[in-house]
Amino acid sequence: MASTTDFKNGMCIEFNNGLFQIVQFQHVKPGKGPAFVRTKLKSLTTGKVIDNTFNSGVKINIARIERRNYQFLYKDDMGYNLMNLEDYNQISLQEELFDTPLLMKDGQEVDVVFHADSETPLYTELPPFVVLEVTYTEPGLRGDTSSSSSNKWATMETGAEIQVPLFINTGDKLKIDTRSNSYSERVKG
Numbered sequence: 001m002a003s004t005t006d007f008k009n010g011m012c013i014e015f016n017n018g019l020f021q022i023v024q025f026q027h028v029k030p031g032k033g034p035a036f037v038r039t040k041l042k043s044l045t046t047g048k049v050i051d052n053t054f055n056s057g058v059k060i061n062i063a064r065i066e067r068r069n070y071q072f073l074y075k076d077d078m079g080y081n082l083m084n085l086e087d088y089n090q091i092s093l094q095e096e097l098f099d100t101p102l103l104m105k106d107g108q109e110v111d112v113v114f115h116a117d118s119e120t121p122l123y124t125e126l127p128p129f130v131v132l133e134v135t136y137t138e139p140g141l142r143g144d145t146s147s148s149s150s151n152k153w154a155t156m157e158t159g160a161e162i163q164v165p166l167f168i169n170t171g172d173k174l175k176i177d178t179r180s181n182s183y184s185e186r187v188k189g
Helices: none
Strands: 012-015 018-028 036-043 049-055 059-062 065-076 079-084 090-093 109-115 120-125 129-137 151-156 161-165 173-177 182-187
Antiparallel strands (some): 018 036, 065 109, 109 120, 129 173, 151 161, 173 182
């Protein structure tokens, strides 16, 4: 048990029969009336962000979550198959637990977040950046930047389609931001 004075960004709590992560909080002491805490809570199961106000000093149950390192092996009819890098046990997860599953290639390391009490997977996180090779893109023409959009679509080795600058060619290796699903930079070598 904890109280509202223990709130920290990133803390996971049990609230309304669900697990929520504190995204933002603010202690408020108005001139008149009791103090309270305004929060933004993100559901770990649905991803929705809600606003909630707690009275100051209210007792809250803290949820224990664990982050475990897994390696993506392959995808089949059962889902995405991952292997724990510590004990080599394999699990299969559904696509709903991944934000950007098309950016994963075989051998990619992935963090899986589990509810420690029930051992249920809540969500997965890819590293902030991944390096993927372009398998197809239209050739960019020199001087073809007169339009308002100076980007084109490129198909990556995993099947993901990303908007890239015109100078990118088939066979280039690109650093892709997994949080925004966007091009970051071209990788040399």
